[in-house]
Amino acid sequence: MIGISRFALVEASIDGVALGRDLARPDAGACVTFEGWVRDHNDGRRVLRLDYQAYAALAANEGEIILAEAVRRFAVAEARCAHRTGSLAIGDLAVWVGVSAAHRGAAFDACRFIIDEVKLRVPIWKNEHYADGESGWLHPDNTPVSR
Amino acid sequence: MIGISRFALVEASIDGVALGRDLARPDAGACVTFEGWVRDHNDGRRVLRLDYQAYAALAANEGEIILAEAVRRFAVAEARCAHRTGSLAIGDLAVWVGVSAAHRGAAFDACRFIIDEVKLRVPIWKNEHYADGESGWLHPDNTPVSR
Amino acid sequence: MNLRVLYFASMRDHAGVDAERVTTVAKDARGLFGELRARHGFVLDAARLRVAINGAFASWEQVLRDGDEVVFMPPVSGG
Amino acid sequence: MNLRVLYFASMRDHAGVDAERVTTVAKDARGLFGELRARHGFVLDAARLRVAINGAFASWEQVLRDGDEVVFMPPVSGG
Numbered sequence: 001m002i003g004i005s006r007f008a009l010v011e012a013s014i015d016g017v018a019l020g021r022d023l024a025r026p027d028a029g030a031c032v033t034f035e036g037w038v039r040d041h042n043d044g045r046r047v048l049r050l051d052y053q054a055y056a057a058l059a060a061n062e063g064e065i066i067l068a069e070a071v072r073r074f075a076v077a078e079a080r081c082a083h084r085t086g087s088l089a090i091g092d093l094a095v096w097v098g099v100s101a102a103h104r105g106a107a108f109d110a111c112r113f114i115i116d117e118v119k120l121r122v123p124i125w126k127n128e129h130y131a132d133g134e135s136g137w138l139h140p141d142n143t144p145v146s147r
Numbered sequence: 148m149i150g151i152s153r154f155a156l157v158e159a160s161i162d163g164v165a166l167g168r169d170l171a172r173p174d175a176g177a178c179v180t181f182e183g184w185v186r187d188h189n190d191g192r193r194v195l196r197l198d199y200q201a202y203a204a205l206a207a208n209e210g211e212i213i214l215a216e217a218v219r220r221f222a223v224a225e226a227r228c229a230h231r232t233g234s235l236a237i238g239d240l241a242v243w244v245g246v247s248a249a250h251r252g253a254a255f256d257a258c259r260f261i262i263d264e265v266k267l268r269v270p271i272w273k274n275e276h277y278a279d280g281e282s283g284w285l286h287p288d289n290t291p292v293s294r
Numbered sequence: 295m296n297l298r299v300l301y302f303a304s305m306r307d308h309a310g311v312d313a314e315r316v317t318t319v320a321k322d323a324r325g326l327f328g329e330l331r332a333r334h335g336f337v338l339d340a341a342r343l344r345v346a347i348n349g350a351f352a353s354w355e356q357v358l359r360d361g362d363e364v365v366f367m368p369p370v371s372g373g
Numbered sequence: 374m375n376l377r378v379l380y381f382a383s384m385r386d387h388a389g390v391d392a393e394r395v396t397t398v399a400k401d402a403r404g405l406f407g408e409l410r411a412r413h414g415f416v417l418d419a420a421r422l423r424v425a426i427n428g429a430f431a432s433w434e435q436v437l438r439d440g441d442e443v444v445f446m447p448p449v450s451g452g
Contacts, residue, residue, distance in 0.1 A: 017164060026237055029186040032179065032258075034251065036452050039176040052451065053381050055444060057428040059451075083451055090173055095452050104181065104262060111179075112255055115452060123425070123444075124451030125382035137383040138450040145383045145417070145447060183373050199372065200302050202365060204349040206372075230372055242373050262373060270346070270365075271372030272303035284304040285371040292304045292338070292368060 006071075007063030008082045009054055009124075016096045019080045023100035028077040030104035032111040036095040038088045042142055046131035052085045052094070055123040059083075066117045074110035076101045081114055083124060153218075154210030155229045156201055156271075163243045166227045170247035175224040177251035179258040183242040185235050189289055193278035199232045199241070202270040206230075213264045221257035223248045228261055230271060295319070297358060299330065300365045305343075309334045323347065324354040327366055338368055374398070376437060378409065379444045384422075388413045402426065403433040406445055417447055 016035065023031055040047055067079050077100040084094050097114045101107040129135045136144045163182065170178055187194055214226050224247040231241050244261045248254040276282045283291045297316045301309040309330075320326040323345045330336070345352045346365040358364070376395045380388040388409075399405040402424045409415070424431045425444040437443070 024184075024238060026187040029184055031182040031184060033182075034255075035178040035180075036251070037171075037176055037178060037247075039249065040173040053385070054451075055379065055381055055425065055446065058425050058430070058444075061428065062430075091171060100184075102186065104183070104259075108181075108255065108259055112251075115251060119449075119452035121449070122451050123381070123446050123449050125447065126450040127382070137386070137447070139448045142450070200306070201372075202300065202302055202346065202367065205346050205351070205365075208349065209351075266370070266373035268370070269372050270302070270367050270370050272368065273371040274303070284307070284368065286369045289371070 005064065006067035006080050007060060009056055009059055009063075009085055010082050011084075011086055014082045014084060014093045014096045016093065016098070019082060019096060020098050022080055023078045023098050025077040025100055027102055028100040029102055030107040031098065031100045032104070032107040033099075034095075034097040034111050034115045035093055036115070038090050038092045038094055040090045042128060042138075043144075045128075047090070048129050048131055049087060049089050050129060051087050051127045052083070053125045053127070054083070054085045056085075059122050059124055062122050063118065066114060066121065069117070070099070070110045070114050074099075074101070074113070075103070075106040076110045079110060079114065081118060083118065083122070085124070152211065153214035153227050154207060156203055156206055156210075156232055157229050158231075158233055161229045161231060161240045161243045163240065163245070166229060166243060167245050169227055170225045170245050172224040172247055174249055175247040176249055177254040178245065178247045179251070179254040180246075181242075181244040181258050181262045182240055183262070185237050185239045185241055187237045189275060189285075190291075192275075194237070195276050195278055196234060196236050197276060198234050198274045199230070200272045200274070201230070201232045203232075206269050206271055209269050210265065213261060213268065216264070217246070217257045217261050221248070221260070222250070222253040223257045226257060226261060228265060230265065230269070232271070295358065295360045297326070297361070298363045299326075300363065302365070303368050304338065305336065305366060305368055308336050318358075320358060322355050322357055323352065323364060323366075326358060326364060327354075330366075342369060343367060374437065374439045376405070376440070377442045378405075379442065381444070382447050383417065384415065384445060384447055387415050397437075399437065401434050401436055402431065402443060402445075405437060405443060406433075409445075421448060422446060
């Protein structure tokens with residue numbers, strides 16, 4: 001990948017404050033961030049924790065492509081995204097997206113675009129561990145993969 | 148105002164990290180924040196700094212009404228907003244909005260609703276100081292008040 | 295009848311004060327604004343302003359009472 | 374022809390390994406998947422999977438070459 005890196009896979013905690021500092025620009029009047037947190041339930045089942053697996057090489061490349069698309073399509077100053085891998089507890093930060101722009105419309109639209117595309121296209125998989133002792137890999141709509 | 152306070156006028160720096168902590172809920176999977184930063188230009192003029200004046204009593208009340216509306220209209224877990232008063236420099240955080248929700252759609256929609264309504268309805272006024280030595284009060288669309 | 299009037303933003307610049315005590319015979323906010331406009335030379339029309347009385351939005355026709363706090367607010371520009 | 378195949382998520386659970394070396398005469402990704410499906414008992418159809426070869430998305434018809442790294446990816450669920 002040529003140029004700056006806007007997307008990162010992160011094995012430890014994501015530092016949203018540090019990532020946000022990369023978005024500051026004197027001509028930016030708006031900054032929108034999205035944080036995905038691990039919820040305690042999904043599809044009516046109680047969730048205890050979850051694991052993310054990633055195909056790291058392709059995920060990093062596809063993530064950069066999405067962020068570059070966002071910068072090209074929207075009137076954006078800068079954009080960043082980080083996604084966790086490994087084991088996460090309830091409330092942990094799973095994914096962080098931040099976008100700065102001159103005006104708020106572009107910042108909101110680009111931030112939404114990035115998280116939607118990351119969830120659709122980046123090869124990362126979520127394995128939820130349930131209170132009943134079962135676990136399962138999920139599809140993009142958070143329904144279980146057929147058993 | 149009965150109940151929790153979700154809106155604040157702030158004379159010193161806004162601490163977005165501290166405000167964000169109030170949004171954490173075990174059933175929240177999404178958090179969207181908006182930050183309004185002081186830009187170095189507006190309407191083709193170079194801006195050096197700006198001042199916000201607020202009619203504090205009415206601003207606090209109207210801010211609470213907007214946040215309560217957001218919580219009622221969207222499937223939101225919690226929401227907060229803080230707006231600066233006084234003198235700000237380029238890059239300073241002027242307004243912060245944060246919304247947590249089970250799902251990201253509601254968090255994005257409610258965050259956008261809150262900042263749009265705050266800018267329309269809350270009695271706060273921006274006075275921009277320009278590089279040419281002039282200054283001027285602005286309308287909601289960032290055009291100058293007639294001189 | 296004695297009232298307290300607060301000024302903000304461009305209205306404050308024209309009035310030259312943050313607030314003032316006003317003695318008036320005006321019945322409602324519209325009448326009071328007409329008096330103050332003549333005295334201070336406000337450039338904004340009533341149509342551009344909103345009224346607040348005692349910390350709440352109010353109509354131009356709201357009847358004034360002794361001791362009221364009245365504000366004529368220019369279009370807001372927060373955010 | 375020797376290839377390296379990586380497995381993720383439910384595919385990894387079925388294969389029982391993260392990665393394996395495979396010797397095959399399959400010409401393309403589709404042929405290779407047929408062989409591996411029979412061997413490991415994968416439950417997901419090819420229609421549900423995407424193919425990556427050497428770290429890039431690829432078609433099922435892409436011709437395989439000795440040393441290629443091949444991945445059959447189930448629907449993703451990041452975020």
